[in-house]
Amino acid sequence: MPNAKPQQPFFHGSNNVLHVEQIALPNIAERFGTPCYVYSRAVITENWRAFSEQLPAPHKVCYAVKANSNLAVLQVLADLGAGFDVVSGGEIARVIRAGGKAADIVFSGVAKSDAEIRYALELGIGQFNVESDAELERISAIATAMQHTARISFRVNPDVDAKTHPYIATGLEDNKFGIPMQEALATYQRAATLPGIEIVGADCHIGSQLTEIEPFLAALERMLALVDSLTEVGIHLHHIDMGGGLGVTYTDEEPPQVASYIQAMLKRMADYPHLSLYLEPGRAIVANAGVLLTKVEYLKFNGHKHFIMVDAGMNDLLRPSLYQAHHDIVNVVASNAPEVHGDVVGPVCETGDFLGQNRTMRVAAGDLLAVKSAGAYGFTMSSNYNTRPRPPEIMVAGDQAFLIRARETLEDVWRGESLIPASEG
Numbered sequence: 139m140p141n142a143k144p145q146q147p148f149f150h151g152s153n154n155v156l157h158v159e160q161i162a163l164p165n166i167a168e169r170f171g172t173p174c175y176v177y178s179r180a181v182i183t184e185n186w187r188a189f190s191e192q193l194p195a196p197h198k199v200c201y202a203v204k205a206n207s208n209l210a211v212l213q214v215l216a217d218l219g220a221g222f223d224v225v226s227g228g229e230i231a232r233v234i235r236a237g238g239k240a241a242d243i244v245f246s247g248v249a250k251s252d253a254e255i256r257y258a259l260e261l262g263i264g265q266f267n268v269e270s271d272a273e274l275e276r277i278s279a280i281a282t283a284m285q286h287t288a289r290i291s292f293r294v295n296p297d298v299d300a301k302t303h304p305y306i307a308t309g310l311e312d313n314k315f316g317i318p319m320q321e322a323l324a325t326y327q328r329a330a331t332l333p334g335i336e337i338v339g340a341d342c343h344i345g346s347q348l349t350e351i352e353p354f355l356a357a358l359e360r361m362l363a364l365v366d367s368l369t370e371v372g373i374h375l376h377h378i379d380m381g382g383g384l385g386v387t388y389t390d391e392e393p394p395q396v397a398s399y400i401q402a403m404l405k406r407m408a409d410y411p412h413l414s415l416y417l418e419p420g421r422a423i424v425a426n427a428g429v430l431l432t433k434v435e436y437l438k439f440n441g442h443k444h445f446i447m448v449d450a451g452m453n454d455l456l457r458p459s460l461y462q463a464h465h466d467i468v469n470v471v472a473s474n475a476p477e478v479h480g481d482v483v484g485p486v487c488e489t490g491d492f493l494g495q496n497r498t499m500r501v502a503a504g505d506l507l508a509v510k511s512a513g514a515y516g517f518t519m520s521s522n523y524n525t526r527p528r529p530p531e532i533m534v535a536g537d538q539a540f541l542i543r544a545r546e547t548l549e550d551v552w553r554g555e556s557l558i559p560a561s562e563g
């Protein structure tokens with residue numbers, strides 16, 4: 139059986155039933171219940187290779203753990219030799235637990251705590267992506283006290299418009315991320331004088347779900363100008379890290395192919411043979427490797443509008459509510475039911491609780507729907523709002539389906555809460 143294609147990994151197979159790899163989704167629903175997240179190992183693997191094959195060592199690809207941090211997902215990537223981009227001590231611990239190597243970790247994150255810095259130094263992570271002067275001083279002090287050396291890059295804000303949703307654009311002047319480009323040279327010079335610090339690179343991340351190459355190239359241009367001015371003052375970088383951000387196809391977007399995006403950057407870097415390129419893709423590795431499987435509870439018509447009410451809500455998949463993000467939603471079994479035009483909504487008590495608006499589909503109560511492209515920023519952004527236990531996660535590999543996170547129980551949901559003593563009288 140050939141591996142599924144990255145952008146169309148889930149396909150209607152025999153009897154018009156949606157499959158993931160060799161398994162029909164109704165079988166997954168029967169075995170694990172709904173709602174549930176379902177991932178394809180083949181697609182994760184294929185997406186990873188699209189990056190890693192373009193960037194052999196000393197270049198490096200560091201998967202952005204925040205997109206999907208399930209231990210089994212990290213394990214699959216660690217086995218493929220991935221590096222990891224993390225933003226918390228918790229994500230570092232996950233990488234190690236899943237079999238990743240500390241030396242392959244880059245630690246981004248805007249407000250690293252003392253404890254996180256110490257933990258990262260003890261493990262000997264690859265490098266810190268430093269976001270401010272104050273953080274630099276803190277890392278220097280802690281590393282010196284521990285008699286360690288912290289390898290660092292500065293996250294520089296290149297002030298480039300990523301042309302994406304304002305909540306996921308990060309490289310503009312009024313974002314909280316990184317140090318301003320005009321202060322970068324002075325900050326590097328200061329860092330070069332501090333104990334416990336070894337400068338290794340520079341990094342940026344201009345935003346997420348970018349569908350054009352130009353903003354990346356504009357950012358690269360500014361990063362290379364910084365490399366030049368650093369070289370002039372005797373500071374030599376080993377690599378530049380251009381962050382993540384490559385978009386995927388949710389509906390009709392046409393992001394650049396991974397190879398063209400990487401080759402365009404490598405071409406521009408041809409004059410810098412000693413400089414390696416690091417990338418931190420998240421979404422491009424996992425988004426289209428996953429679906430959220432949900433069951434239609436009711437069809438409702440309020441005299442004005444139709445609603446397809448499903449058993450997954452904004453607590454399970456927040457992206458539509460938070461970013462008005464579009465996820466295609468399809469009936470898992472091609473249906474002859476009457477066509478409905480309306481909103482796909484969840485059980486959460488919020489008007490903003492929708493998974494899709496103004497959709498047209500043939501659907502009846504009891505049908506299974508697949509919310510597509512849900513492998514990135516799906517489960518990782520889920521919550522227990524409305525005391526809804528979070529859904530299970532399932533990894534499909536060929537004809538096997540593995541439960542990689544059990545559905546939460548109510549005991550799980552209120553673990554750590556306690557009652558107070560009864561009041562007297």
Ligand code: LLP
Nearest residue numbers: 202246343346347382383418419420421515
């Ligand atoms: N590196 C850094 C420093 C980042 O901040 C991010 C994402 C990435 C890499 C990975 O970016 P990607 O390749 O996945 O675009 N929750 C939002 C996305 C937030 C992204 C935050 N940073 C969403 O659901 O669209």
